[in-house]
Each structure stands twice: as C-alpha cells, then as structure tokens.
Amino acid sequence: MLSEEWIDWVRENLARGCTRESLMLEMLRNNISSEDTLQAFRDAAEAPHAEVTHVPCWPERFVFRSCNQATIDGREIRVLARLQRPAAVLLENVLSATECEALIALSSQRMTPSTVVDPESGELAPVQARSSEGTWFARGAEALIARIETRLAQIMDVPVAHGEGLQVLHYRVGGEYRPHHDYFPPDARGSARHMREGGQRTASLILYLNDVEAGGETIFPLCQAAFVPRRGRALYFAYCDPTGRLDPASLHGGAPVEAGEKWIATKWVRQRAYGVRPEDGLAVAANARTHLDGEAA
Ligand SMILES: O=C(O)CCC(=O)C(=O)O
Ligand SMILES: [Fe+2]
Secondary structure, three states: OOOHHHHHHHHHHHHOOOOHHHHHHHHHHOOOOHHHHHHHHHHHOOOOOOOEOOOOOOOOOOHHHOOOEEEEOOEEEEEEEEEOOOEEEEEEOOOOHHHHHHHHHHHHOOOEEOEEEOOOOOOEEEOOOEOOEEEEEOOOOOHHHHHHHHHHHHHHOOOHHHEOOEEEEEEOOOOOEEEEOOOOOOOOOOHHHHHOOOOOEEEEEEEEOOOOOEEOOEEEOOOOEEEOOOOOOEEEEEOEOOOOOEOHHHOEEEOOEEEOOEEEEEEEEEOOOOOOOHHHHHHHHHHHOOOOOOOOO
16 A cells, blocks of 8 residues: 555656656655555546546557457567556567568667657757667658558558657667656646647657667566567557547666667557658658657766
8 A cells, every 4th residue: 555645745746757667667666665655646636637547558449459469561560578557568570580671770870869858848859768779650751651551550550650650769789768658748848849740659669670799678667567578579558549648658768788789679659650651751750850759868
C-alpha cells in the first residue's frame, strides 16, 4: 500500500511542473513498486493533464495480441515475448538480414547527432540523455523504406499514412537513451504544436538492425523488463487507447551499449494521418524529425 504522503508528493510535483518521468524514476529509486507508482499517478492526478489509462492499450485488431505467429508480406513473423502492461510484443523475423544491412548502409551516410524536443518550447536540441546519432527517412523515400513501412503498417494494424518517417539510430559504446515516454506529454506546452497534425502518438515499433555484443537492451523500468537487440527482431509497444488515454507504464529507454554498437530503426504511429501524401516524399521533412520522445533532461 502506498502512503498518502507519496500521493500528495506526486500531486504537488505535477502541479509545480515536474515531469511524470522524473517523478516515476524517483519513486523507483525509493523502492516503490511499479504498481504503486502507477496507482499513485491515478490517485494523485484526477487533474486535467492526467488522462492515465487503467487498461493495456492493445489495438482492437492487433494480430499478435493472442496469435503467436502470422504470415505478413510473405514472412513468418513469430512472437518471442509479450508484456501485458505496457502492451508490448517482441517479434522475430520482421526484417531479413539483407534488409537490416541495406538499411544501415542507406543511413550511415547521413547520420547527425540525435536531438529531442524540449517539452516547453517544442524546439529540438541535442541533449545528454540521448547519446546517439541518427537520421530519418520521409515515408516512402526509398523502395526499401516503402516496403518496410507497408509491412510494419500490417503488423501494427495502422494505415501507412499514420506513420512518421522512419527514424534510424546508431549508438556506440556508452551510447544510451535514458527512460522516456514516446507520447507527447499532454501537460507540456510544446506538445500542442507537434500534435496539431496527426494527433497523439499511439504506438512505437523498434526494429533491431544488428546484434549488440553487450548491453544496449531496450528497458522498461516500471516493469523491470529488458529486451536484448537482435538483428531482424522488432519490439512493438502501445500506449494510447482509442479514447486518447495514455499509459505511463510505457516508460522505456535504451540501456548503455557496453560492447559493440547498436543500430535500430523506429516507427512511431499517430492517431490520424500524418504528413502529406507519401508520394510527396521530402515534403514530410519539416515534421518528420519530431522524435519528441524524451526531454531535455
Ligand atoms: O534504443 C532503444 O532501445 C530505445 C529507442 C527509443 O526509445 C526510441 O527510439 O524511441
Ligand atoms: Fe522511445
């Protein structure tokens, strides 16, 4: 049972503008269980910014919610692991080794230091919390990208047009991505600007493009789960239900790479169509680089 003091502490700190992420991490550091942490947010925050979901956010027709395998785009995709909260599945055989290599080759020429969006100003800035380099591709920018996007849309049960441009990230030894939510924090001023088109993000799919020798897991600190990167696998997780309620249990990060390197590609999907027609290619550029999935720590 969580004491009233913690619930008050959450309420007060939310009111003075602290982020949910920072409060959750502090509670975990104080050995409060993830269940109690989430409950404290529900209890504390019947405030307007706190539309916290009580149930996992599985999309209604998401095939891998119960099926353990399905053939998509001619590939037999298998479920290796599932989390109920947050709603997450680890999938095998999403990309072939050749596709992973081709995606790394396409990206390696165009990498720049990664940024996150400052939640208040909405501006992009490189930050310590995200020590990686990255690039992104407008939807359908290359035949390979278009093919992967069609496959991912089928896996996620979301139209291709709801997807942001594919984001490729490269971490070297020591590179990490501290815990964050991929959704736009509803209580941050900078979010409105990013949600004007396409609405909230509803789910993420991380494609692992190589094997990492040590470290580099995708971690969910509130459920103490860690997924090891492995070439061709994908981690899907959902955090926004059809009514727009968000799942703070989707807090996640990339653990520091200890040996080797790590390449991933991330697809974020929105509530509605995002960007212009896919055939307009680069016109998506102005908005595609909105990986507001962290914050200026
Ligand atoms: O590096 C990872 O495993 C996590 C990446 C991530 O959180 C993201 O791309 O939004
Ligand atoms: Fe993320």
